[in-house]
Amino acid sequence: xxxxxxxxxxxxxxxxxxxxxxxxxxxxxxxxxxxxxxxxxxxxxxxxxxxxxxxxxxxxxxxxxxxxxxxxxxxxxxxxxxxxx
Numbered sequence: 001x002x003x004x005x006x007x008x009x010x011x012x013x014x015x016x017x018x019x020x021x022x023x024x025x026x027x028x029x030x031x032x033x034x035x036x037x038x039x040x041x042x043x044x045x046x047x048x049x050x051x052x053x054x055x056x057x058x059x060x061x062x063x064x065x066x067x068x069x070x071x072x073x074x075x076x077x078x079x080x081x082x083x084x085x
Contacts, residue, residue, distance in 0.1 A: 005032075 009017075021028045046055050
């Protein structure tokens with residue numbers, strides 16, 4: 001169930017938000033709701049605010065050598081078949 005919320009902001013900011021919402025084909029209410037959802041998300045557990053890509057790049061390289069033509073996708077699906085998933 002949705003509830004009405006009244007907020008007070010600077011007039012020039014409101015005009016800019018309305019223009020942005022229109023350019024994104026969204027309502028100001030949708031933008032506010034999405035922002036609140038983002039605020040309430042649990043914080044990332046990655047160290048030092050790293051992105052997932054940065055974290056993956058920081059991991060040590062594998063000690064196992066794989067051939068250049070190793071088919072990771074094929075091996076993944078074959079492994080899942082063996083596990084009965």
